[in-house]
Amino acid sequence: xxxxxxxxxxxLVPLLLTGCGQVKKYREHLDDYVFTMKYxxxxxxxxxxxxxxxxxxxxxxxxxxxxxxLAEANKHIVDTxxxxxxxxxxxxxxxxxxxxxxxxxxxxxxxxxxxxEEYGFKYASIWGNHDRHGMYNPNWxxxxxxxxxxxxxxxxxxxxxxxxxxxINLTADGNKGSEVKWQIANLDSGASFSETALxxxxxxxxxxxxxxxxxxxxxxxxxxTTTIDVPGLAYYHIPQEENQKLYDEVQKNPxxxxxxxxxxxxxxxxxxxxYASNFLDEAKQNNLRGAFMGHAHNVDWTVTWDDLVVxxxxxxxxxxxxxxxxxxxxxxxxxxGLADTGITENFDLIGASLVxxxxxxxxxxxKFDLEHLYLNERKGGDxxxxxxx
Amino acid sequence: xxxILMKKFFSKDSFVLSSxxxxxxxxxxxxxxxxxxxxxxxxxxxxxxxxxxxxxxxSIVSGSPDAAIxxxxxSLPLILSCFMSIWGMLLFHALFxxxxxxxRIKSMKKNAIALLAFAAVNFIAIIVMLIMGKFHSIVEGxxxxxxxxxxxxxxxxxxxxxxxxxxxxxxxxxxxxxxxPSRGAVVSKARGLYCTFMSFWxxxxxxxxxxxxxxxxxVDFAHGYLLYCIGLMLIxxxxxxxxxxxxFYYNELKEENKKAFLLPLAIAGLVVAxxxxxxxxxxxxxxxDGPSNAGFxxxxxxxxxxxxxxTLIVAFTPIIVSVVAVIKGLLLRRKK
Numbered sequence: 001x002x003x004x005x006x007x008x009x010x011x012l013v014p015l016l017l018t019g020c021g022q023v024k025k026y027r028e029h030l031d032d033y034v035f036t037m038k039y040x041x042x043x044x045x046x047x048x049x050x051x052x053x054x055x056x057x058x059x060x061x062x063x064x065x066x067x068x069x070l071a072e073a074n075k076h077i078v079d080t081x082x083x084x085x086x087x088x089x090x091x092x093x094x095x096x097x098x099x100x101x102x103x104x105x106x107x108x109x110x111x112x113x114x115x116x117e118e119y120g121f122k123y124a125s126i127w128g129n130h131d132r133h134g135m136y137n138p139n140w141x142x143x144x145x146x147x148x149x150x151x152x153x154x155x156x157x158x159x160x161x162x163x164x165x166x167x168i169n170l171t172a173d174g175n176k177g178s179e180v181k182w183q184i185a186n187l188d189s190g191a192s193f194s195e196t197a198l199x200x201x202x203x204x205x206x207x208x209x210x211x212x213x214x215x216x217x218x219x220x221x222x223x224x225t226t227t228i229d230v231p232g233l234a235y236y237h238i239p240q241e242e243n244q245k246l247y248d249e250v251q252k253n254p255x256x257x258x259x260x261x262x263x264x265x266x267x268x269x270x271x272x273x274x275y276a277s278n279f280l281d282e283a284k285q286n287n288l289r290g291a292f293m294g295h296a297h298n299v300d301w302t303v304t305w306d307d308l309v310v311x312x313x314x315x316x317x318x319x320x321x322x323x324x325x326x327x328x329x330x331x332x333x334x335x336x337g338l339a340d341t342g343i344t345e346n347f348d349l350i351g352a353s354l355v356x357x358x359x360x361x362x363x364x365x366x367k368f369d370l371e372h373l374y375l376n377e378r379k380g381g382d383x384x385x386x387x388x389x
Numbered sequence: 390x391x392x393i394l395m396k397k398f399f400s401k402d403s404f405v406l407s408s409x410x411x412x413x414x415x416x417x418x419x420x421x422x423x424x425x426x427x428x429x430x431x432x433x434x435x436x437x438x439x440x441x442x443x444x445x446x447x448s449i450v451s452g453s454p455d456a457a458i459x460x461x462x463x464s465l466p467l468i469l470s471c472f473m474s475i476w477g478m479l480l481f482h483a484l485f486x487x488x489x490x491x492x493r494i495k496s497m498k499k500n501a502i503a504l505l506a507f508a509a510v511n512f513i514a515i516i517v518m519l520i521m522g523k524f525h526s527i528v529e530g531x532x533x534x535x536x537x538x539x540x541x542x543x544x545x546x547x548x549x550x551x552x553x554x555x556x557x558x559x560x561x562x563x564x565x566x567x568x569x570p571s572r573g574a575v576v577s578k579a580r581g582l583y584c585t586f587m588s589f590w591x592x593x594x595x596x597x598x599x600x601x602x603x604x605x606x607x608v609d610f611a612h613g614y615l616l617y618c619i620g621l622m623l624i625x626x627x628x629x630x631x632x633x634x635x636x637f638y639y640n641e642l643k644e645e646n647k648k649a650f651l652l653p654l655a656i657a658g659l660v661v662a663x664x665x666x667x668x669x670x671x672x673x674x675x676x677x678d679g680p681s682n683a684g685f686x687x688x689x690x691x692x693x694x695x696x697x698x699x700t701l702i703v704a705f706t707p708i709i710v711s712v713v714a715v716i717k718g719l720l721l722r723r724k725k
């Protein structure tokens with residue numbers, strides 16, 4: 001090799017490392033971000049959140065627990081909606097992993113592929129702050145979800161913040177181009193950042209303005225297929241500042257907003273006005289009907305803000321941490337949660353939550369039901385409770 | 390003066406090995422290779438243990454000590470594998486403490502017994518957990534397909550290493566010649582401080598070595614934080630380089646050269662460390678969400694605790710090591 005050419009491979013390394021790919025402008029590819037499913041009345045979305053498989057986890061036990069959750073949810077749906085009804089979509093709202101490795105990721109996807117075939121659902125995975133925190137490259141995990149047969153996942157090299165933001169449009173015939181009935185946004189609410197290079201602490205991330213703009217443009221695109229303002233749901237991981245504001249309002253005036261369930265710790269948003277998202281403010285004006293997240297395991301508190309339901313899902317499984325609900329507790333938040341749910345025995349705040357879109361296909365009004373499932377494994381028989389919002 | 394020093398830096402005559410015959414050099418090379426292999430095993434098992442510990446801490450700070458204890462118990466084989474690996478490495482590292490046969494044999498025996506004890510505890514713990522139903526089968530899976538069986542196999546390998554060392558020790562006592570370069574005895578003055586610093590440095594080096602090699606696969610260079618990623622990898626590489634220079638360059642020098650070489654080596658190390666940290670901090674300034682989006686897989690404790698200080702401590706480790714080396718170099722000069 002000549003002297004002046006021998007450094008070419010060295011110079012190519014940074015290019016190879018950065019993937020050489022061109023950053024796509026989302027505005028020019030809005031359609032690429034959209035998956036479609038066929039809409040029908042009683043479309044069921046099961047939210048599983050903060051599963052947290054990690055290096056210490058027994059995936060054997062976690063799978064056994066999720067088997068029970070899925071079986072219970074399916075049974076409940078059939079019991080309440082009749083034979084033929086099923087879980088249509090599973091939303092995995094972040095922190096599926098934390099300090100995990102490639103074996104965990106492969107096992108997790110294999111598990112959900114198997115269950116998808118068994119119950120006939122699709123599953124959408126959303127990034128949580130801890131999903132980036134493992135013994136694998138985040139690109140690799142994204143690639144695994146993108147390639148899985150029953151997984152809905154899209155990760156372009158684009159100009160929107162976050163690794164993966166995508167829409168699931170529920171359309172009249174399940175195909176693109178047909179009338180959109182409902183729209184489900186899946187947003188990456190990021191991980192964390194430091195305010196300066198030498199800051200001793202990190203703030204939790206937030207939904208950025210360009211994500212909000214993208215969401216609005218996708219909503220406009222959906223509206224163009226129909227005569228109605230398409231109602232929407234949004235799933236993401238980290239609660240935004242509105243959760244806390246609404247909670248504060250309810251604390252001042254308990255009847256100001258309909259609210260229910262448990263709030264036994266902070267929402268773990270960044271709590272900093274400077275880094276507050278305008279997503280819910282904007283989305284509320286664009287017919288978003290529900291926003292569901294995870295992140296704070298000891299919270300499944302849900303509140304109605306005008307026509308928008310904002311709530312945290314029920315943590316799924318026993319990894320990392322979860323609340324032990326004690327009927328003898330003097331903690332006012334626990335007492336209120338118990339009174340809300342009507343449960344009279346001790347249990348752990350783990351399970352799942354279920355959204356059922358109840359609109360008739362010919363009359364879309366933006367109506368849905370929300371139920372929380374608390375399921376605890378017990379030797380003498382499992383504890384199971386469904387609580388309607 | 391500088392030119393003479395540079396020549397001496399790379400002259401074969403500066404090293405203890407120059408006075409060895411071919412067979413002795415081969416023996417020395419073999420010990421170095423075994424140590425490098427055991428160091429790499431220690432690095433990766435330490436990284437696993439750090440992951441297990443970070444999750445444990447995560448449960449504790451979130452107010453779930455029950456979950457923390459449950460999880461760390463299940464990962465006991467991972468923790469013990471780390472101890473086995475480190476003591477296996479120390480066992481062979483004792484060959485370098487070659488001040489006297491008696492001292493070396495005593496040190497090796499001590500480490501071999503500790504190694505065998507960790508392996509035995511690991512084996513017993515897994516059997517007990519199987520009987521108690523903590524593990525549902527010998528190949529339950531997670532964090533690897535054969536866990537915890539692979540941990541038992543790993544224990545058996547280290548049992549073999551420990552037994553081999555003890556048998557070898559017996560042969561040593563039967564006067565088999567042994568001559569790798571000596572590291573000299575640890576001076577009794579400030580022994581505690583020296584041992585604390587060396588242990589801290591060893592853990593930093595283990596962490597950095599695992600992070601560097603894993604980082605090649607874990608760190609996301611393609612997500613818009615390239616400068617930060619390069620700075621991060623450079624810090625790990627520099628930490629790895631420092632321990633390599635210490636073990637396989639500085640400690641192989643003849644005694645008279647050690648005094649002359651330490652300060653220039655330490656200053657060179659400090660300059661490299663400063664370059665690495667400036668690059669890291671510049672990279673961080675250009676993307677303050679860089680660590681969490683591109684590199685947190687190699688910074689386990691930092692993210693579990695949601696504090697930035699841990700990332701900064703990692704970033705400053707090469708500085709700490711090189712500043713200590715500069716101080717030592719200055720003290721040695723003064724002694725002259």
